[in-house]
Amino acid sequence: MxxxxxxxxxxxxxxxxxxxxxxxxxxxxxxxxxxxxxxxxxxxxxxxxxxxxxxxxxxxxxxxxxxxxxxxxxxxxxxxxxxxxxxxxxxxxxxxxxxxxxxxxxxxxxxxxxxxxxxxxxxxxxxxxxxxxxxxxxxxxxxxxxxxxxxxxxxxxxxxxxxxxxxxxxxxxxxxxxxxxxxxxxxVKPDLKLKAVGAGIQSNQPGVLATVQNPMPTYWGKMLFTAKVYKRNSNTVVMKRTASGYTTAPNSHFDFGITQKDGLTPGDYTLDLLVTGPHGRWHWKRNFSILTEQAQKINKKLALKTPFVMPWWGWILIGIGIVLLLGLLWWLILLLLRRKKDAQAENTPQ
CATH class of the missing domain: 2.60.40.10 (Immunoglobulins)
Structure with missing residues (x-):
């Protein structure tokens, strides 16, 4: 049953x-x-x-x-x-x-x-x-x-x-x-506020949840939501969503989800959210981060893989390794040149 x-x-x-x-x-x-x-x-x-x-x-x-x-x-x-x-x-x-x-x-x-x-x-x-x-x-x-x-x-x-x-x-x-x-x-004049932005799950999909609040004792509809999520300090759009016909109850809040089918990737991002309609226009840009632990927890719950992202200290170690490798290569070149020079000196008639 x-x-x-x-x-x-x-x-x-x-x-x-x-x-x-x-x-x-x-x-x-x-x-x-x-x-x-x-x-x-x-x-x-x-x-x-x-x-x-x-x-x-x-x-x-x-x-x-x-x-x-x-x-x-x-x-x-x-x-x-x-x-x-x-x-x-x-x-x-x-x-x-x-x-x-x-x-x-x-x-x-x-x-x-x-x-x-x-x-x-x-x-x-x-x-x-x-x-x-x-x-x-x-x-x-x-x-x-x-x-x-x-x-x-x-x-x-x-x-x-x-x-x-x-x-x-x-x-x-x-x-x-x-x-x-x-x-x-x-x-009562309509108003909206962006209360929070972060990683989450909506409709059984991972994504970014933007908590939008109507703090006023009034309600209205016909709102168009246009959202884009960028890599921080970049023009690369990693997620986007457009939704129309939204209505808000008096003194309430809800989570507008920008979701995807793939697992979340840890990193630093920027949300650009625009809300328009016959009752007003609201535009926010908000920086946020998805931590590795957050992404892994959400992706595991949805049986999705977490894409590997090199941490900042990883790039430093790689940089140090490259510098050391170049230094070793330069030392070997100098060593070979010195040996070649010494061999030529030994073979030169007195």
Whole structure:
């Protein structure tokens, strides 16, 4: 048996202005044993009804309610988790529970209410599930982005076309976007920072990982990443990558990987990373090194060979050896010339 987890998260299209990325929600896919419908409150900012887009008051308690319906005759147990939005390494916004956090976040949606609860539904029963969010007394800047992540704890049997049996576990997300005033997200200027550069593994390939951070309480998309890795103090490009359509969640970070199929080579390098889009332009050049121990560890984990690179002291030893060899050769030449001269002197008639 193999477990197949399906996540159904819908995101609206990215627009040209800041904050045009919207958290969306879809019903669980065909075959799911339950459905979910948001109960939209009066402080919904827009007319959308598939997710929560709320203007909240500082210090208030904001109820988030969804109606969950059991579509089967059997008992179902649905786990409901309060989550925050984060940026995945593939440039998409993720909402799974216990996702990556960032130190720049003053508040997160999952910190404002009950982390999780399990709802038991009898056959064909509908229940309203509420999570109360305590809004900070002093309010917050920009936007908080997250969601309610619902997982059916019961597995649904299925099979492939060749008769292989497997289990499905369905999940659904209902997005949550919170602001303390209408249009607050548009008042925050987008920004990006390059936090770190180093060797690593991504998508089961070795490469260079550039940790990019969005330290602002806003989100946007349509970013184009153009990266080149050079040998230090050289125009030789050893790795490069271009990727488009990247999106970043508020107050988050992710690793942009420039990977290759071959093993990593130790040495000194420079990363040139350019990010462009309708929301800004960011350009960094950063020197970094891949140590021999790092390359060997990563390559060994991926069953790749580490190319041999002569260490700096090796070149010194080679230089010393060449000097000694030339010195010995010169001494031999002088010795041969002296012996030849002595032999000529001996053979000269007195």
């Amino acid at each position: 193999r477990l197949k987890t399906l996540l159904f998260i819908a995101l609206a299209a990215l627009g040209l202005g800041v904050a045009q990325v919207q958290p969306n929600q879809t019903q669980a896919a065909s075959g799911a044993a339950y459905t979910v419908s948001p109960v939209i409150p009066d402080n919904q900012r827009t007319s959308v009804s598939s997710y929560f887009d709320l203007v909240v008051k500082p210090g208030a308690t904001q109820p988030i309610t969804v109606a969950v319906t059991n579509a089967t005759a059997g008992v179902r147990h649905i786990k409901v988790s309060l989550t925050h939005a984060y940026t995945q390494d593939n440039g998409e916004i993720g909402y799974k529970p216990n996702g990556r956090t960032d130190s720049s976040a003053q508040y997160r949606v999952d910190q404002l209410g009950q982390k999780s609860q399990v709802v038991t539904l009898a056959g064909h029963q509908t229940k309203r599930v509420t999570v109360n969010l305590k809004i900070p007394e002093q309010g917050f800047n920009g936007v908080l982005l997250g969601g309610l992540y619902l997982v059916d704890k019961e597995e649904t049997a299925g099979s492939t076309g060749d008769g292989v049996q497997f289990k499905n576990r369905y999940a659904t997300l209902v997005g949550i976007q919170l602001q303390t005033s209408t249009g607050a997200i548009n008042n």
